Amino acid sequence: MLFNSFSFAVFLPLALALYWSMQKAPLKMQNVFLTAASYLFYAWWDWRFLGLIVISSSTDYFCGIFIHGSVTDRRRKGFLLLSLVINLGLLSFFKYFNFFVDSFAHLLSELGINQSIHTLRIILPIGISFYTFQTLSYTIDVFRRKIEPTRDPAAFFAFVSFFPQLVAGPIERASNLLPQFFRRRSVDYNLAREGCRQILWGMWKKVAVADFVASAVNLIYTNPGNKDGLSLWIGSFLFGIQIYCDFSGYSDIAIGTAKLFGFKLMRNFAVPYFSRDIPEFWRRWHISLTTWFRDYVFIPLCGGADHKPGRIRRILAVLGTFTLSGFWHGAAWHFVAWGFLHALFYLPGMVFRRRKLERAFHPGSGGIREWISIMATFIAVTFAWIFFRSPTMSSAVSTAGRVLNPAMFIMTENAWLHSHALGFLPLCLMVLAADWFTRKRECPLFALENWKRPFRWAVYTLVLWSVFYHLPQPDVNPQEFIYFQF
Amino acid sequence: MEQRTRGLLTRRIELLPDGDQRQMKRFLRALMAFLILQVLVFSALTVIQTLRDSGNYWGASIDKHRRLEEAPSPRMILIGGSGVALGIDSEVLKQITGYNPINMSLAAGLGPEFMLGEVVEDLREGDLVVVVLSYEALLGNTANRCILGLLHSNPGAIRYVSDPLKLSAMYFSHFGNQLRNAPRAAWELLIGSLGLRTPTPGELRWRRSSFNIYGDVIYERVHSPDLVEQYYRFPEMSDEYPGNVIDLLNDFQSICRSRGATAVLSYAAIPDSTYSLNHILIERLHMKLENELRMDIIDLPARMALPYEFFSDTHYHLTREGAAERSRILAKSILVWHGGRSVSRGS
Known part of the structure; x- marks a missing residue:
């Protein structure tokens, strides 16, 4: 079920009405209901893959208990390994099997060995990367003795499958989300109001901006070999806006929806395009994934939280973490290259910075130098998007070559394309301006808090009707969120 | 009828613990008021659409x-x-x-x-x-x-x-389309009256x-x-x-x-x-x-x-x-x- 579909518009109020009318029922009943609602939400897409969620949830539920109950380290490690093998095994099979087979076949042909190797027709189960990471983090945290395992299956299954964040995050940590399933949720007017605002803003970003801008991006990235350097830069800039609005829009809707049920999810985006360097960008972009990779990949690669690694080891850890992060996004070399490129952009700041800069989290006080840093970071991120958006590695390399070649800017036959694509500029600037002026808040609409109700509602009404204005035509299905494919 | 509906709603809210009832009532009141506002906006936009489409x-x-x-x-x-x-x-x-x-x-x-x-x-x-x-x-x-x-x-x-x-x-099966067309009509009428929009060849013909x-x-x-x-x-x-x-x-x-x-x-x-x-x-x-x-x-x-x-x-x-x-x-x-x-x- 898509958040931007009619079925979700019916599902959400019904689920909410039933959920809140069970307030006097035992907490366990509410959690069972949430699990059932989440499974229905997922099954709307394809019920056959519900089994994977059940396998993943059961594995980690029992592994958590067994790890905690094990006396010897060997047994503890054994159960952790079991969880890793099952979860990563499912992920690898469904997401990476064909990639490895293809890459192996390609390698053989490069070596002059011609073998006909067949791939399987595997459907990628939606959200598998997200819930696998979420449930894995629970087991690893139990193993690290950071949290106690739960013996309440209703709460745990609800935690893994909680529908607002099931298919595209935020990837919640058990330490934040799981305890919320043990507390009685009470109706909170302010929280519900915040949730509605966040859903509205997320819908606007997704429907009115991301899906709208996508038409220009698709136009430019269809046969990029025919486009000049300027068109490709514009395309990459627009894609940057598209993916930001698509994914942060999804996160806003997820967080807002969770608030309607009385849950607080972690923030996933914090004005990333106003970052002053790449490390800061990654503290602001897809925060739940970045922190996951930091805690479960980067820190172990550095030798653990208590270990101070040398410079070389840290560099290797950064390269490894980002490359793996790129691979997490998609089973293709251009995603790996995207991750690696970000690692290269990340390293100078880490290697050459003499001391850790103590910066305010919110930019806006550093004057012209700060703006230059923001612009430079933005350009680097925009360049890297080429690798993310291109359909193949060779296309990405060719496009990157064209945008860096000054000779490619003198082509004039794409003048129409420039004017067409630049028509989207006001909308993009509006998104960036909204982010900038409300950068200290989780959602731009929260900035209206102190406005008088008629003015506030006038803005909400404008935003809402702008969403309706951009709804797809009746014979066109609503566009999926980009991150669903990961 | 209205009384019965109200009674049903109240009974639903009464399922909530006492502390939550006030919060829920407040939220539902605000939500209903906002929805009524949107119905009025929709009606106004539909009238505008009819004015535009009569030509x-x-x-x-x-x-x-x-x-x-x-x-x-x-x-x-x-x-x-x-x-x-x-x-x-x-x-x-x-x-x-x-x-x-x-x-x-x-x-x-x-x-x-x-x-x-x-x-x-x-x-x-x-x-x-x-x-x-x-x-x-x-x-x-x-x-x-x-x-x-x-x-x-x-x-x-x-x-x-x-x-x-x-x-x-x-x-109702085309309601989504109507939600989409109503603001478009108002917007086109607005920018058309400001001289910022030229009709498409299709519009001139049809x-x-x-x-x-x-x-x-x-x-x-x-x-x-x-x-x-x-x-x-x-x-x-x-x-x-x-x-x-x-x-x-x-x-x-x-x-x-x-x-x-x-x-x-x-x-x-x-x-x-x-x-x-x-x-x-x-x-x-x-x-x-x-x-x-x-x-x-x-x-x-x-x-x-x-x-x-x-x-x-x-x-x-x-x-x-x-x-x-x-x-x-x-x-x-x-x-x-x-x-x-x-x-x-x-x-």
């Missing part, structure tokens, strides 16, 4: 109905799809037959039931109703997907809808002012070979087709008779190449209609197969020359059916 192609329905009320007898009422709106020269018909033509046609997508129902109220003694349905309609495709578009331009036409329940279902007083589309149309499929294949006729359409036409004929009017069927004009491709199917259809229809069929399908060059942008839309030629053929068919005399000379 579009469907808006011609208003003028056609006015002419249907006012035109003097003897009248010839033409019913059909866009192939008749863009395929008849009423002046030619008038000159040859002596009837006062009223071309009620707009689009086949309104469905035969609606198109026939539109004229029933205004039938008079001595009226000749010429029904020209598309081959798709005669073969059983009676879809009426365009009704909502017409109702936006001419809300009064709702009285011609035979099944309001079906219409409501259609409205508008109310493109019709003459008889109801024929009069904008200039040229033959576009890249748009008109020379060899268009019609869908096959299954055994039960076109029962529903024949019943409709027979019922309509009975109503016409009861009002002293006469209904006849004429075939749609199509390119001769398309006719050749489909002639077996068309002849089968013709046989079936001859056997089952209680309405006179005044011409043969082959007579309405015209040169490909007479068609403008689809295999039903004629150029102006094509429309004049088709009207001459139709007028002659009417005269033959009449026994060779024009109405103005007394029949």
